[in-house]
Amino acid sequence: MGSTERRAREREDVRRRILDAARELFVAEGYEAVTMRKVAERIEYTPPAIYFHFKDKLELVQALVQEDFATLAGHFARLDEVADPWERLARMGRDYVKFATQNPNHYRLMFMTKLPPEVEKMDDPERGIPAKDAYAMVRHLSAEAMAAGCLKPEYQDPDLVAQVLWSGMHGIASLTITMCDSHWIDMRPTPVLTDAMIDALLAGMGTPATIARNLLDKTKTPKRKPKPRS
Amino acid sequence: MGSTERRAREREDVRRRILDAARELFVAEGYEAVTMRKVAERIEYTPPAIYFHFKDKLELVQALVQEDFATLAGHFARLDEVADPWERLARMGRDYVKFATQNPNHYRLMFMTKLPPEVEKMDDPERGIPAKDAYAMVRHLSAEAMAAGCLKPEYQDPDLVAQVLWSGMHGIASLTITMCDSHWIDMRPTPVLTDAMIDALLAGMGTPATIARNLLDKTKTPKRKPKPRS
Numbered sequence: 001m002g003s004t005e006r007r008a009r010e011r012e013d014v015r016r017r018i019l020d021a022a023r024e025l026f027v028a029e030g031y032e033a034v035t036m037r038k039v040a041e042r043i044e045y046t047p048p049a050i051y052f053h054f055k056d057k058l059e060l061v062q063a064l065v066q067e068d069f070a071t072l073a074g075h076f077a078r079l080d081e082v083a084d085p086w087e088r089l090a091r092m093g094r095d096y097v098k099f100a101t102q103n104p105n106h107y108r109l110m111f112m113t114k115l116p117p118e119v120e121k122m123d124d125p126e127r128g129i130p131a132k133d134a135y136a137m138v139r140h141l142s143a144e145a146m147a148a149g150c151l152k153p154e155y156q157d158p159d160l161v162a163q164v165l166w167s168g169m170h171g172i173a174s175l176t177i178t179m180c181d182s183h184w185i186d187m188r189p190t191p192v193l194t195d196a197m198i199d200a201l202l203a204g205m206g207t208p209a210t211i212a213r214n215l216l217d218k219t220k221t222p223k224r225k226p227k228p229r230s
Numbered sequence: 231m232g233s234t235e236r237r238a239r240e241r242e243d244v245r246r247r248i249l250d251a252a253r254e255l256f257v258a259e260g261y262e263a264v265t266m267r268k269v270a271e272r273i274e275y276t277p278p279a280i281y282f283h284f285k286d287k288l289e290l291v292q293a294l295v296q297e298d299f300a301t302l303a304g305h306f307a308r309l310d311e312v313a314d315p316w317e318r319l320a321r322m323g324r325d326y327v328k329f330a331t332q333n334p335n336h337y338r339l340m341f342m343t344k345l346p347p348e349v350e351k352m353d354d355p356e357r358g359i360p361a362k363d364a365y366a367m368v369r370h371l372s373a374e375a376m377a378a379g380c381l382k383p384e385y386q387d388p389d390l391v392a393q394v395l396w397s398g399m400h401g402i403a404s405l406t407i408t409m410c411d412s413h414w415i416d417m418r419p420t421p422v423l424t425d426a427m428i429d430a431l432l433a434g435m436g437t438p439a440t441i442a443r444n445l446l447d448k449t450k451t452p453k454r455k456p457k458p459r460s
Contacts, residue, residue: 033259112342112404117411132414160418163405164426171401174342175393181347184362188390196394204434 015053017043019064026061027108031115036060061119068106069130075099076137085145086210090198092141093169097194100173112174138162150210161205168197245283247273249294256291257338261345266290291349298336299360305329306367315375316440320428322371323399327424330403342404368392380440391435398427 021042025034036057040047054060075095082088100107109115110131120129142165143158145151155161176190187193203211251272255264266287270277284290305325312318330337339345340361350359372395373388375381385391406420417423433441 028260029263030259033263112408114408114411117413120412120414129414131412135415157418159416160422160426163418163423164430167401167405167423167427168398169401170405171397171399174404175397175400178342178344181344182350182361183347184350184359185365186389188387188393192390193393193397196390197397200394200434201430202434204430204432 023105027105068110072099085148086150089141096169097173104177151205257335298340302329315378316380319371326399327403334407381435
């Protein structure tokens with residue numbers, strides 16, 4: 001490895017450590033209370049070393065959010081292999097909760113922390129708003145499921161459907177993260193809760209044909225590309 | 231008003247200001263980062279004035295949590311007027327979300343902030359664990375609805391039912407609080423989302439008779455004490 005490559009890798013390592021330290025601090029102390037100096041102290045660097053990578057706290061948190069949403073998007077990568085529109089939504093929900101419980105600090109920063117409005121003002125065409133892209137995806141899958149006739153006819157608003165599904169998954173993810181150390185509650189295992197929520201919402205919002213098809217699919221392995229019935 | 235009464239009232243006022251300032255600080259900066267000195271500074275008192283009311287930070291946060299759960303319990307006060315077991319659960323869900331959106335800082339402290347485990351070690355018979363009491367209530371109502379035959383026979387675990395319902399309501403409450411300033415998402419009004427979630431879960435988990443009865447009830451006013459049909 002040449003010295004240019006090595007330097008690039010070292011730079012990347014430092015950037016990585018800054019981002020990880022900043023995430024922990026933002027989650028533990030809130031955005032306002034964190035300073036660039038605190039981030040530097042956390043990883044035993046001088047403040048100028050941090051400023052070499054990020055011009056200010058806003059740029060730092062924007063990079064972090066951008067990166068964490070990219071990680072989430074990676075978890076959704078194989079959704080297009082699932083042929084059934086409802087099953088695709090269900091899979092997205094399960095992937096989402098799995099991401100949250102595997103990366104609780106990422107999740108807390110992305111969905112459980114109040115960030116300043118400037119963080120979301122990243123709507124240049126190069127980058128977009130990462131959270132908006134993630135929401136656009138669940139909205140798109142909801143609209144597809146509606147167009148395919150999976151949902152009862154009273155469901156005509158893809159935003160409402162997407163927000164109900166998102167709330168259900170977010171509720172499980174965030175309660176799991178917040179309650180994991182509570183000794184007084186016997187929380188059911190997260191995957192059990194997730195499946196129960198998805199099944200209840202499907203049975204509540206789906207047409208009888210969709211419900212029957214998805215129940216049938218459960219008895220088969222593998223689940224991918226089930227032959228559509230209608 | 232005598233001077234003893236006045237002093238008692240003044241003491242109560244100070245206590246109130248300490249609690250409100252502490253709640254804001256815990257929510258904004260996290261439990262760890264807050265000191266008794268910071269709370270004192272916030273309301274322009276000296277630290278000894280705070281220690282006169284609370285012996286340490288733990289006692290302060292315990293009093294706060296105790297009080298905020300009592301406020302939540304007050305929101306549930308009229309549930310026993312509702313005769314239908316499912317409608318009682320639905321009412322509890324709506325009251326819960328309303329409490330959260332009307333008292334976002336209370337809600338963030340109670341359900342969205344990681345507090346040290348000692349806060350929950352309040353299990354002396356005098357006080358109990360406030361969060362446990364609130365959970366016991368939704369679990370009890372879930373068990374009642376199951377015993378009354380409101381839910382499909384596959385639902386045999388009151389904890390699972392209670393946790394699915396809680397997750398649904400918590401998801402809406404916490405997303406509403408976190409996303410309320412986000413300009414990029416067109417969130418549906420919270421009561422619309424809440425009703426959509428409750429309706430979907432009822433239709434998914436309820437027996438046909440329960441669903442029919444609750445649909446019928448929606449067309450009637452007042453909703454209280456509907457005549458049970460089965």
